[in-house]
Amino acid sequence: MLTLRRRxxxxxxxxxxxxxxxxxxxFLFFIWLQQRTPDLGKVQTTYYVDVVNLPVASPQTGSPTPAPAAQRQELAAAPQTGPSAAPLPAAPAPAKIEKATPAPTGKAxxxxxxxxxxxxxxxQGKADAEREAAALESLRRKVAGGRAGMPGARGSQAGSDYTAYLHSRLKDAFRETISYQTKAPYVLxxxxxxxxxxxxxxxxxxxxGDKLFEKSVQRAxxxxxxxIVxxxxxxxxxGAFVFKPQGVAQR
Amino acid sequence: MSRITALLLCLSMLCLLPGPAHSASYIEVTAPGNRQLKLAVVPAQPAAGAAAHPELANEMAETEAFDLNMSGLFAAERHDAAPLPQGLGLSVIDYVPWLSAGYDYVIRGEYALRSDGLTAEFRLFDVLGKKQLLVKRYIGQAKDLRYFAHAFCDEVLGTLTGEKGAFTSRLIYVSSQTGHKEIYIMDWDGHNTQQITRNRSITISPDISPDGREIIFTSYKRGNPDLYKRALSSTVDVPISTRRGLNITGAWSPDGTKIALALSKDGNTELYTINRDGSAPTRLTVSHSANVSPAWSPDGSKIAFVSDRMGRPQIFVMDANGGNVHRLTTNGGSNFNPAWSPKGDKIAYTHQSGSFQIYLMNADGSGNTQLTTVGRNERPRWSPDGRLLAFSSERSGSDSIYVMRLDGSGQTKVSHTTGQNIHPVWTPRR
Known part of the structure; x- marks a missing residue:
């Protein structure tokens, strides 16, 4: 017999x-702790700037080179233009902020x-024309007064295309020495x-095999x-060169 | 099978490897024209202790300048200069004046004429390279001074072009200055003329053996045109072909063992070869027309000749045994006197179409080029180095011997004897 027993x-x-x-x-402890901690404000995002490879306005034209002092003054005087020698496409002129005018009503x-x-x-057209003229004038001054050649060169070295330079000198010398006795001589x-x-x-x-021609090449x-410099x-x-008379096809 | 496959695979891999270094691209350097090298010939100075003979020095300098000019490679000129104070051997050449005057090369020399003979030394200097290129010393008699100059010019060409000149060669030719056609010999520039035959008859068509010791010629001294041989050191003519009829246009083979000639012993004029003593005639041509003027190719494998088998005289070529005959000249008119170049690539000949002119063609008959235009010009013959052609021309009145370059330039009269001067033949270099 089941008996319930109260507990x-x-x-x-x-x-x-x-x-x-x-x-x-x-809970109270956390509140107390919150009150004890100072207010740090908003958390700032950190940005790293690469000062070696500064971004340029137009990467395909190369890095800008420091201009001489006189040129810097000229550039400062001139309106802002791109750093490259080639004129850049004109940037869209900033639209003038006009005062908000009430919407016209009627036929007018x-x-x-x-x-x-x-x-x-x-x-806009006037602004573009002025900017282009200023850029051209700046370039004109740069070409007329500036020095051509490799940046940082001392003027005693050939340019970066030394092969073309040497070819020109060899050709001039060869013109003074060329002599041959066979029909189509050549020397590599x-x-x-x-x-x-x-x-x-x-x-x-x-x-x-034309010995006279070989000697003329040696002399050239x-x-x-x-x-040469x-x-x-x-x-x-x-460098490798083939010497031969002008207008004679190499066999 | 697998080994073969592996081998093939390796080979194909090798083929794919980059080529040798010289397969790189070459930049072309060109210049127009073909410049003549400017060369100064300074008259030789007397050697230390030797007496001065300016006439000898001048003659040697002018001989050298003439030779080198005729080569066509140089603009050579005699140029007087102060003698070197310490002689040629010890002095240092100052190249700067020569360089500033635009000379490429300079020849200087010294000589000593003493009782025992003449000694001459010549030197070639490269002005731009500032160095001495050639030194030669010659010892002989005073009469040899022109030979010394010619010999040095041969060496100059050898040094600068790789092939010696032929200025020590001489020219054998037929002259009628005594009233009879006799054979003479002279330096290539016309000096030192000597008479060889004294047959008081008609002597024509000389040719010289490859060693330069003997000549053959046709003479009518016994009535019939017979072929004779003579050593240049002798005065005796040796008959080598006295067959009935014509024994003409003899030509020595390049190896000197045979002579090709035209014989008419059987009626028609045909080409034969005989031994150098005249024995063993071998017939080369069979036709009903005249066949004359054989000219051996330098390797002795072919013979060019003249035949009128197709009407007018034309130049044909055949193998040395008479086979494989074919016609070379097809430019109309008459063509005769063929002469094969020493290198075998060209044939010079006489073309007659109105006037007689010298022409040049390739050995296959292509590329005809006319070289002469003035007067009647015949019988071209090549110098041993193939740079010059001698021929006879009557442009100045009577027939004379002329020399020209292969492009027809520099046509210069070299025979100075009177009468008719024809049939020039170059001797080998001395």
Whole structure:
């Protein structure tokens, strides 16, 4: 026979009270702690700027080079233009902030809008023309008064296209020495030029066999050596050339 | 099978490897024209302790300048200069004045004429390279001074072009200055003329052996045009072909063992080869027309000749045994006197179409080029180096011997004897 036995639990109330008390104490502690901590304000985002590779206005035209003092003054005087020699496409002119005008009413409204657009276009065109003229004038001064050549060069070195320079000197010298006895002579030569501009090696790769022509090529190289300047950056240059009479096809 | 496949694979991999260094791109350096090298010939100075003979020095300098000018490669000129104080051997050449005067090369020399003979030394200097290129010393008699100059010019060409000149060659030719056609010999520039034959008859068509010691010629001294041989050191003519009829236009083979000539012993004039003593005639041509003037190719494998088998005289070529005959000249008119160049690439000949002119063509008959235009010009013959052609011309009245370059330039009369001077032939270099 099932008998229900009534049970009395007095500990539940004690536990509840204890829990509420502890939670309240913790809450109060956090509030107290919050009040003790100073206000740091908004957190700032940190940006890193690469001062070595500064961004340029138009990356395809290369990094801007420092201009001489006189040129800087000129540039400062001139209106702001792009750093490259080639004229940049004109940037859109900042639109003038006009006072807000009440919307026109009646028949006069379209005429006034059209007139406003025309005046705005004229102003933009004028600004563009002035900017272009200033840029051109700046470039003209730069070309007329500035120095051409490699940046930082001392004027005693050839430009970056040393092969073209050497070719020109060889051609001039060859004009003074050319002599041959066969129909279509040619000589393939490799030249090595040291950092002082001296030809330290002449290697004849191949020849059509005309000894007189070979000698004229040797003499041309000898003559050119007296007139050439050292390769750029004090480097050693090696180039390959084919010598032949003008208008004669190589077989 | 797998090994073969592996081998093929390796080979194909090798093919894919980059080429040698010289396959790199070459930058073209060109210049217009073909410049003549400017060369100064300074008259030689007397050697230390030797007497001065300016006439000798001048003659040597002018001989050198003439030779080098005729080569076509140089603009050579005699140029007086102060003698070197310490002689040629010890003095240092100052190149600057020569360089500023635009000269490429300078020839200087010194000589000593003593009782025992003439000694001459010549030197070639490269003005731009500031160096000495050539030194030669010659010892002989006073009469050899022109030979010394010619020999040095041969060496100059050898040094600068890789092929010696032929200025020590001489010219054999037929002259009628005594009233009879006799054979003479002279330096290539017309000096030192000597008479060889004294047959008091008609002597024509000389040719010289490859070693330069013997000549052959046709003479009518016994009535019939027979072929004779003579050593240049002898005065005796040796008959080598006295067959009935014509024994004409003899030509020595390049190896000197055979002689090609035209014989009419069987009626028609045909080409034969005989041994150098005249024995063993071998017939080369068979036709019903005249075949004359054989000219050996330098390698002895072919013979060019003249035949009128197609009407007018034309130049044909055949193998040395008579086979494989084909016609070379097709430019109309008559063509005769073929002469094969020493390199075998060209044939010079006489073309007659109204006037007689010297022409040049490739050995295959292509590329005809006219070289002469004035007067009647015949019988071209090549110098041993192939740079010059000698021929006879009557442009100045009577026939004379002339020399020109291969492009027809520099036509210069070199024979100075009277009468008719024809049939020039170059001797080998001395």
């Amino acid at each position: 009395s639990d007095t500990w539940l109330g004690v536990t509840l009270i204890l829990s509420v008390t502890l939670h309240l104490a913790a 409204a379209p005429t006034a809008a059209k007139s406003f657009q025309e005046r705005l276009a004229k102003l 030569v490799r030249l090595t030029i040291d950092s002082n501009g001296r030809i330290i090696r002449i290697l004849f790769d191949h020849s059509s 190289i000898l003559l050119a050596e007296q007139r 050292p390769p750029p950056n004090h480097s050693t240059y090696e």
